[in-house]
Amino acid sequence: MKETITIVGLGYVGLPLAKAFASKGFNVFGYDSSEEKVKSVNEKEQGKIIATTEPDECIQHSDFIIICVPTPINERKEPDLSYISSAVEEVGKYFKSGSTIILESTTYPGTLEEVVKPRLEKTGKDFYLGYSPERLDPGNKIYPLERIPKIISGINKESLEKVKWLYSQIIEAVVEVSNTKTAEATKLVENVFRAVNISLANELAMIFEQMGINTYEVIEAAKTKPYGFMPFYPGPGIGGHCIPVDPFYLAWKAKQVGAESKFIELAGEISYKMTKHVAELITVNTDDSSKILILGVAYKRDIPDTRNSPAKLILEELNRDNRRIDYLDPYVPEYEGLKSIESGNLNLNEYECVVLLTDHEEFKELNFRSYTGVLIDTRNFIIGSGLKCMYIGIGKGYGRD
Ligand SMILES: NC(=O)c1ccc[n+]([C@@H]2O[C@H](COP(=O)([O-])OP(=O)(O)OC[C@H]3O[C@@H](n4cnc5c(N)ncnc54)[C@H](O)[C@@H]3O)[C@@H](O)[C@H]2O)c1
Numbered sequence: 001m002k003e004t005i006t007i008v009g010l011g012y013v014g015l016p017l018a019k020a021f022a023s024k025g026f027n028v029f030g031y032d033s034s035e036e037k038v039k040s041v042n043e044k045e046q047g048k049i050i051a052t053t054e055p056d057e058c059i060q061h062s063d064f065i066i067i068c069v070p071t072p073i074n075e076r077k078e079p080d081l082s083y084i085s086s087a088v089e090e091v092g093k094y095f096k097s098g099s100t101i102i103l104e105s106t107t108y109p110g111t112l113e114e115v116v117k118p119r120l121e122k123t124g125k126d127f128y129l130g131y132s133p134e135r136l137d138p139g140n141k142i143y144p145l146e147r148i149p150k151i152i153s154g155i156n157k158e159s160l161e162k163v164k165w166l167y168s169q170i171i172e173a174v175v176e177v178s179n180t181k182t183a184e185a186t187k188l189v190e191n192v193f194r195a196v197n198i199s200l201a202n203e204l205a206m207i208f209e210q211m212g213i214n215t216y217e218v219i220e221a222a223k224t225k226p227y228g229f230m231p232f233y234p235g236p237g238i239g240g241h242c243i244p245v246d247p248f249y250l251a252w253k254a255k256q257v258g259a260e261s262k263f264i265e266l267a268g269e270i271s272y273k274m275t276k277h278v279a280e281l282i283t284v285n286t287d288d289s290s291k292i293l294i295l296g297v298a299y300k301r302d303i304p305d306t307r308n309s310p311a312k313l314i315l316e317e318l319n320r321d322n323r324r325i326d327y328l329d330p331y332v333p334e335y336e337g338l339k340s341i342e343s344g345n346l347n348l349n350e351y352e353c354v355v356l357l358t359d360h361e362e363f364k365e366l367n368f369r370s371y372t373g374v375l376i377d378t379r380n381f382i383i384g385s386g387l388k389c390m391y392i393g394i395g396k397g398y399g400r401d
Contacts, residue, residue, distance in 0.1 A: 239299025296358020
């Protein structure tokens with residue numbers, strides 16, 4: 001009989017993990033505070049994962065407990081550990097002595113040692129404890145969970161051994177680091193790296209638009225250098241639960257220890273500036289009576305995730321001017337009080353302005369070539385000549401495709 005595992009939080013991270021363990025024959029419970037989530041998992045998984053909103057039904061029977069709850073920031077851009085706190089509270093109440101508890105949520109270096117461990121110690125029970133950040137890229141078909149090397153750490157050697165054994169059952173390669181704060185820092189460095197480089201690409205895009213240079217051609221050319229260059233591409237601004245959020249966990253902790261984090265703040269500012277720039281391109285190229293179509297409100301292609309999507313700020317900027325706006329997103333039926341239009345009988349020419357914010361695969365079916373209005377392409381999606389419209393490309397400028 002295989003070990004029993006409870007995954008706490010069945011979201012973008014927790015559910016694929018639960019499925020991976022279930023597929024290897026583990027007994028897998030999912031504990032989630034959302035009734036809706038539990039209902040949907042139980043319907044879809046048909047007994048392969050037992051989801052519940054009752055922690056006592058699963059945690060006390062588990063050898064391993066993995067916490068995958070959200071780690072957002074508050075309006076002051078400070079870490080909000082309330083989800084971790086409440087999850088650890090519940091786990092603390094019910095875990096059996098000798099269990100292994102692992103945190104996967106992205107957080108600042110020191111969280112496990114300073115926040116999680118003392119609370120578990122208070123229970124008086126024995127436990128193994130580790131941190132292993134999740135690197136999953138939802139929607140990425142080339143790198144599914146099992147193919148992404150997993151960083152692992154433990155508060156002591158025994159804990160590390162437990163964590164290593166567990167993940168080795170589902171992941172091709174595990175990468176040990178010497179302590180939990182190194183593992184926490186590794187995840188943040190990966191996302192700071194992306195945030196800073198995407199923002200750099202966005203800044204270059206805004207510069208090159210003014211100079212009549214195609215940023216994409218520049219990047220393709222620069223990419224031919226065999227070392228020391230890695231391509232990042234512009235877009236309408238950074239979105240999602242991770243890249244716009246996680247760097248601020250490091251910035252906050254840096255402040256606590258008296259260090260500065262200028263790149264992180266700057267990356268956030270440039271991303272915001274790019275989103276405002278897209279909104280401005282729409283407003284200056286339309287008038288109050290223009291009908292506008294937004295293509296894609298998810299923050300990235302082929303997934304339904306709208307968290308921190310640039311679409312939100314853009315819609316706010318436009319609604320203020322009372323413009324008539326529709327959106328189409330095959331993954332997101334409702335967004336910010338609007339309902340997605342149907343793609344079936346869509347005629348782009350009903351709109352004075354079409355703005356492509358997300359490069360969903362489905363949009364390749366749309367007939368951009370016969371469109372005659374203003375087309376704003378934030379993803380270098382519509383490539384090639386023969387357009388009848390006025391084309392504005394982020395990083396490319398007016399009339400270049
Ligand atoms: N989404 C990603 O692509 C991604 C990638 C890598 C790492 N991460 C990190 O993983 C963590 C989880 O992110 P996510 O995207 O899966 O979040 P999510 O919002 O998709 O899922 C979190 C789930 O946890 C549940 N939950 C919240 N508090 C709970 C509690 N106290 N007890 C039980 N369940 C609770 C919620 O109902 C929800 O279903 C975050 O720290 C995030 O930064 C996310």
